[in-house]
Amino acid sequence: xxxxxxxxxxxxxxxxxxxxxxxxxxxxxxxxxxxxxxxxxxxxxxxxxxxxxxxxxxxxxxxxxxxxxxxxxxxxxxxxxxxxxxxxxxxxxxxxxxxxxxxxxxxxxxxxxxxxxxxx
Amino acid sequence: xxxxxxxxxxxxxxxxxxxxxxxxxxxxxxxxxxxxxxxxxxxxxxxxxxxxxxxxxxxxxxxxxxxxxxxxxxxxxxxxxxxxxxxxxxxxxxxxxxxxxxxxxxxxxxxxxx
Numbered sequence: 001x002x003x004x005x006x007x008x009x010x011x012x013x014x015x016x017x018x019x020x021x022x023x024x025x026x027x028x029x030x031x032x033x034x035x036x037x038x039x040x041x042x043x044x045x046x047x048x049x050x051x052x053x054x055x056x057x058x059x060x061x062x063x064x065x066x067x068x069x070x071x072x073x074x075x076x077x078x079x080x081x082x083x084x085x086x087x088x089x090x091x092x093x094x095x096x097x098x099x100x101x102x103x104x105x106x107x108x109x110x111x112x113x114x115x116x117x118x119x120x
Numbered sequence: 121x122x123x124x125x126x127x128x129x130x131x132x133x134x135x136x137x138x139x140x141x142x143x144x145x146x147x148x149x150x151x152x153x154x155x156x157x158x159x160x161x162x163x164x165x166x167x168x169x170x171x172x173x174x175x176x177x178x179x180x181x182x183x184x185x186x187x188x189x190x191x192x193x194x195x196x197x198x199x200x201x202x203x204x205x206x207x208x209x210x211x212x213x214x215x216x217x218x219x220x221x222x223x224x225x226x227x228x229x230x231x232x233x234x
């Protein structure tokens with residue numbers, strides 16, 4: 001079963017408008033983390049924002065905010081005031097904890113991604 | 121903080137050849153991860169190191185793949201007898217142990233097997 005689902009293969013937005021990128025997740029662990037990464041055509045994964053499963057408030061980082069609805073298992077990314085440089089692939093990812101070698105660590109499971117195109 | 125670096129950035133090889141990639145994590149990060157990303161997909165976890173110990177390997181990592189982190193600093197990923205299905209972007213990421221929820225990614229190595 002898909003753990004991270006991004007249902008929008010592509011999204012278009014006008015410059016200076018806001019856009020919401022959808023992400024739903026599936027886990028039975030009470031402790032997990034949700035991430036959004038941006039991947040421009042150069043290929044590097046750029047961290048945007050993080051939300052912990054126990055965080056009471058939605059995360060915000062500048063123009064990025066994460067709309068966390070725990071009961072619905074959704075973690076949508078909202079980009080306000082879109083810029084031309086926001087055009088890229090966006091990935092939602094979930095960190096679940098694994099135990100290995102006596103320590104707990106988190107590996108990321110990524111969704112399929114959403115290509116965002118910002119029009120002037 | 122110079123970021124995660126990977127070398128080479130691009131590699132073209134013929135089927136059956138061996139290739140090796142290198143990852144240099146952020147210096148104070150003792151956790152290191154390898155992911156593979158095929159065209160149009162999100163990255164998939166391959167393996168994880170805590171210092172020099174390889175603590176988890178995905179079932180995606182066949183016997184032809186081996187990864188090392190000999191001194192707990194840089195890491196190498198070797199693919200033996202490459203196949204066309206190995207063509208992908210190989211991404212390395214690192215993080216701290218304590219308070220380090222974020223994984224910082226390198227620019228990736230794009231492998232093309234002809």
